[in-house]
Amino acid sequence: MKLRVYLTFDEATVREPIIWKLAKEFDVITNIRTAEVKNNMGLVGLEIEGADDVVEQAIIWLGQQGVHVEPIEQNVIEG
Amino acid sequence: MSESIVRALKCRECGQEYAIEPTHVCEFCFGPLEVVYDYDKLQGKFTRELIESRPQTMWRYKELLPIDGEPTVGVQNGFTPLVRAKNLEKVLGVKELYIKNDSVCYPTLSFKDRVVSVALSKAVEFGFKTVACASTGNLAGSVAANAAAAGLESYVFIPHDLEQGKVLGAGIFGTKIIGIKGKYDDVNRLCSEVAGKYGWAFVNVNVRPFYAEGSKSLGYEMMEQLGWRAPKHVVVPMASGSLCTKVDKSIKEFIKLGLIEDNGTAVYGAQATGCSPISKSVKDGTDLIHPVHADTIAKSLAIGNPADGYYANRVIKESGGWAEDVSDQEVVDAMKLLAETEGIFAETAGGVTLGCAMKMIESGRLPRDESIVLCITGNGLKTQEAIIDAIAKPRIIDANLKEFDALAEADGVATTDK
């Protein structure tokens, strides 16, 4: 599936290479569609593509890293 | 009616345009979509005289609302009173104060009836049979009522701990009401997923661009009722921040169409301290909105991660306005003050608006000698829990004149006995 989410990073997470780590930890394709990064905060629009359960795991992992995850809407691509 | 002047849906970030469809995010950059119009087509045709000749509802400005034909839902909605608040002027020490009183909006007593009539009329045009929403309370009631009247099925999702008046005020209409264990932001997150999966018109998800435009009607009415002029200052309560941006848009549209002169109107935002991500961003001088965990009695405004926060922030700054926040106690005090001075029983959001206005008058952000409009957007009967301990209880006596005389004497009231 292909999931579209907004990620909000705070002071603690904004300098971490979290999206790079995400793609290392999970077999997903990440595609940054928009990003705004300031000193103490960041906002990223991200597309995450992969097997359903892997994408779900990846979302949970992001939350554990202290990233606020907001789905844009579920968009299940057939196949 | 003349042909529709709606041009497209346009991404507010990258400018990409889309056909008119039930969709709300840009495929390219995930930015929010907004309805854009070809105002040129209205030049010389959309006049004060034409508007004044129409029935007193929000639809007298239908050219500027994004539906194709005639409205099919909420045909009577809108056109609430604009009240000159003479008593409140004296208390606050200001010269020209008005209240746009949407606490009596038809049919469910909040400004949400405006957005819902546009959203549902559009949903009918799109061919939807079921409508739904994520709500902090007022929207649920409005969707339920307007859907019932229009013969549509409805599902409304609310946080499980809302005020009784809000829950009842939706349930009575026979809607399918779902309480979610969590905050509004959890409700919203779930609805975002539900909207992707079920083929419904979610008023604040997939039809949000159309829904949001309905708020402009509050601004149009305000200007017409002021005698075709914009106020110098307008104070708006903020949850998602949408109303704030649309009041600003309504003013810009009227200027563009030559219906009013540019008065340099400044827009001010109001939030409760327990949920003030937008006000905080304005005060901090940043344009990034930090999501917060909402905790306030102003539940209708309790959106911790506001979808239009960034745009509300921008409107406030660009217009030369400001934003404030007030404590729950200040909310209650302001609700009482509004009721005691103007006879208007507003809900907690009204207390937030007046409370913030008072703070900004004190701090000098709102000048005392220029016109100010306060947008009062919901009705106090729906949030009784908030003030139940703060108002005088009736003094109970027997049906006996002697007992009343004793009371009257204690109050120092004179009789007409010679």
Ligand SMILES: Cc1ncc(COP(=O)(O)O)c(C=O)c1O
């Ligand atoms: C009474 C009342 N006023 C104001 C608002 C703010 O609306 P917005 O989300 O457009 O900022 C709401 C939203 O739920 C509301 O119920």
Ligand SMILES: [Zn+2]
């Ligand atoms: Zn875009």
